[in-house]
Amino acid sequence: MMEVIRKNALECMKKNKPEEANKYIAFGREFLKILHQQNAQFEYPSLKDFVDAFEVMVEKDVNVVDAALAVIAKKQGVDVLSNDNDWDRLKDYAKRINVE
16 A cells, blocks of 8 residues: 555656645555554564655655665664665665675
8 A cells, every 4th residue: 555655646746746745645644543543463564664664665765665674674783685776765774785
């Protein structure tokens, strides 16, 4: 779901409709808030990890998988092996080691 929100928000931004993009982002935050209020249980990654990943996804403009991995990598203090240039935007979360 988080990736759908991201894609819709990006599409709105491309169409110069920032208000609509912000509505998608607000919906995502509200959905995660509802999950938290309902005490939804996730074994791993945790709900907090998903909430943090959603914010990383929005702030750094990366896909949800990279955002979740960045949150987990930072939490565990590990580097990431990847050739994906999106990790350049996530350098505050984990060091990227290029795989050749």
